[in-house]
Amino acid sequence: MLWEIYFDRSNGYRAPESQTHNSRKLTDKSDVYSFGVLLLELLTGKCPLMVVDTGGYCDRVVDLPRWVQSVVREEWTVEVFDLELLRYKGADEEMVGLLQIALACTSELPDQRPCISSVIKMIEKIRDVQVSPSHDSVSDSPVVGSVEGGSGNADAKELSCTSFIDHKEGETCSSIAQEFNLTLDEFIGFNPNLNCNKLFVGEWLCLNAA
Structure with missing residues (x-):
């Protein structure tokens, strides 16, 4: 069980290095973490700090x-999203894309975080999908990671990602595809x-879609 804590809220926005280093030595990567x-917070509807009941x-x-x-x-990717966001049809891909960006920004090590200019470009790359609110009901199993199109000889169609992994340091598209018995065209x-050419540590990647 989780309880959200509302006191000293600003601590949740502080980068890990700010806990040990003089604040005057912090860099723009600390700001990226806060962003x-x-x-x-916007995607989950939760506070930056929470208390977990360990029993x-x-x-x-x-x-x-x-x-x-x-x-x-x-x-359980879908479990992280605010239920209010899940009520909007067609926003799944945007939500997962923004989640990937947020996780890259909040990497533990500053060097593993993208610079703010890269963050802006990644956000701009997320296609502008028209969403329509439907407040009648929320599906128990919403589709996540919806992507459109493909590469190689794949026909253009809507896909729903059913399996994710997080990118680890040193991995490439080719090595990931080989590890999971995919062709490079399938993976892309x-x-x-x-x-x-620019994978971020902690970035979430799709391995299977239907």
């Missing part, structure tokens, strides 16, 4: 980026907006 937390006498404080990572790691088809 990533803000983006996660014992000592509850644990968890920051929002780490909680999101733990949920997505268990392939599942990730049409992916730039294989």
Whole structure:
């Protein structure tokens, strides 16, 4: 069970390095981290800091980026999103894309975070999909990671991603495709907006779609 804490809220926006370094030594990558937390807050509807009920006498404080990572790691990606956002049809791909950007921005190490100019470009790349609110009901299993199109000989069609992994340092599009018995064209088809020349650590990648 989670309780959101509302005191000392600003601590949740502070980059990990700000806990040990003099604030005057912080860089723009610290600001990128704060932006990533803000983006996660908008996507999840949760506060930057939460208290996790461990079932014992000592509850644990968890920051929002780490909680999101733990949920997505268990392939419960849809569980992280605010239910109000899930009521908008056709916004799935945008939400997952923004989630990937937010997770890249909130990487533990500053060097693994994109610069703010790259963040802006990534956000601009997310296609402008018209969404229509439908407040009648929310599906128990909303589609996530919806992508359109493909590459190679794939026919243009709407796909829904059914399996994700997070990109780790040193991996390439080719090595990931080979590891999961995919052709490079298949892998790129599942990730049409992916730039294989500039992968970010922690970026979420699609491995299968239907």
